Amino acid sequence: MDIRAIVRRVTSETSPVRLVEEDSLRVTVVGVGGAGCNMLSRVEVLTGGALDTLAINVDEQHLRRTAARRKILISAGRRGGTGGRVDVGEAAAYRAISAIRESLEDADVVFVLCGLGGGTGTGASPVVASAAREMGSIVFSIVTMPFSHEGRRVDIALQNLPRLVDASSATVVIENERLMGHVPHLPFTRAFDVINYLVAEMISGLVDTITRPSMINIDLSDLRELLLSAGGLASILFAEEDSADPRKIVMEALNNPLISVDFSRARGALIHLSTGSDIPISTVYSIVRAIREQLMENAYITLGARIVPGMEGRVRMLCILSGIPLDLFLAAHRERRERPAEVDLEFVE
Ligand SMILES: Nc1nc2c(ncn2[C@@H]2O[C@H](COP(=O)(O)OP(=O)(O)OP(=O)(O)O)[C@@H](O)[C@H]2O)c(=O)[nH]1
Numbered sequence: 001m002d003i004r005a006i007v008r009r010v011t012s013e014t015s016p017v018r019l020v021e022e023d024s025l026r027v028t029v030v031g032v033g034g035a036g037c038n039m040l041s042r043v044e045v046l047t048g049g050a051l052d053t054l055a056i057n058v059d060e061q062h063l064r065r066t067a068a069r070r071k072i073l074i075s076a077g078r079r080g081g082t083g084g085r086v087d088v089g090e091a092a093a094y095r096a097i098s099a100i101r102e103s104l105e106d107a108d109v110v111f112v113l114c115g116l117g118g119g120t121g122t123g124a125s126p127v128v129a130s131a132a133r134e135m136g137s138i139v140f141s142i143v144t145m146p147f148s149h150e151g152r153r154v155d156i157a158l159q160n161l162p163r164l165v166d167a168s169s170a171t172v173v174i175e176n177e178r179l180m181g182h183v184p185h186l187p188f189t190r191a192f193d194v195i196n197y198l199v200a201e202m203i204s205g206l207v208d209t210i211t212r213p214s215m216i217n218i219d220l221s222d223l224r225e226l227l228l229s230a231g232g233l234a235s236i237l238f239a240e241e242d243s244a245d246p247r248k249i250v251m252e253a254l255n256n257p258l259i260s261v262d263f264s265r266a267r268g269a270l271i272h273l274s275t276g277s278d279i280p281i282s283t284v285y286s287i288v289r290a291i292r293e294q295l296m297e298n299a300y301i302t303l304g305a306r307i308v309p310g311m312e313g314r315v316r317m318l319c320i321l322s323g324i325p326l327d328l329f330l331a332a333h334r335e336r337r338e339r340p341a342e343v344d345l346e347f348v349e
């Protein structure tokens with residue numbers, strides 16, 4: 001979207017709010033496998049049950065513990081779950097495909113959550129994403145990559161990520177390892193909980209962005225446009241800063257990516273700002289320009305903004321960078337995986 005068009009739109013509107021009816025957009029959040037269901041429980045709690053949530057797992061006990069509005073138990077067709085086998089997870093989803101399709105029938109936007117690396121989530125999530133997409137939904141998959149010390153699970157994740165990217169409109173990848181760089185001393189289970197919380201926040205922010213009326217709205221057709229011209233692999237950036245220094249906001253966001261990939265190859269961005277009513281349009285312009293500078297030339301940029309009472313002097317930004325080449329990401333990961341552990345050696349004569 002061209003910034004001049006936005007300025008025209010904002011300045012020419014008698015009422016700056018283009019209303020989206022509160023319930024006009026149907027969003028379903030689906031958790032697949034153990035990690036996916038844990039993330040989903042967080043979404044359910046964080047949003048106070050306001051979103052339509054669906055849990056899918058072969059693990060019945062885990063499914064019982066999951067907080068979700070609806071649940072589908074899929075069968076691995078053998079005792080003891082998938083045993084970490086992706087083909088078994090995939091077959092389990094196909095066995096339940098009519099129940100899965102039925103439960104996603106009316107959704108405009110479907111979020112598919114999964115921790116890549118196990119059998120259920122890795123195998124079943126592309127089946128869920130394809131089903132939703134075939135029925136016309138926009139599908140955002142949000143997945144985590146295993147920690148490097150999880151060994152074989154990393155290979156499983158790398159091998160299967162392309163299937164999920166193909167099946168989804170956009171796939172946001174979060175590297176557990178990058179996130180933990182920010183909180184290195186947490187025990188394993190607490191670390192997962194931090195990730196689950198972050199994913200829940202991300203979804204609630206995104207849903208908020210596309211469903212609640214804003215000063216400049218992002219709606220379904222904006223999303224479709226963005227994903228048509230720049231779908232594929234995506235990353236999400238957040239920042240909150242003083243509105244006096246727009247470049248600082250963008251730098252803060254870019255310095256905290258949850259994925260290690262070169263953003264200069266991203267082909268699109270969805271930027272959403274929450275800010276006070278005192279924000280000058282020049283600040284908005286500077287933020288968009290600073291993001292644009294980081295991306296491919298002619299990148300597709302969609303902007304949304306909301307005035308939040310009490311946020312005078314501050315800007316909170318949520319930015320989805322999409323259209324990142326998958327092969328770049330995979331190559332960087334494979335290389336890291338094959339590289340022997342680095343050791344600092346000093347030779348003394
Ligand atoms: N974000 C997050 N990641 C998790 C959590 N638990 C495990 N993981 C990650 O997700 C990967 C997959 O684990 P699970 O989700 O338990 O596996 P699954 O999809 O249920 O598959 P199987 O149990 O093998 O059938 C692991 O390798 C971890 O990297 C969690 O609670 N949250």
Ligand SMILES: [Mg+2]
Nearest residue numbers: 033034059120
């Ligand atoms: Mg499991």
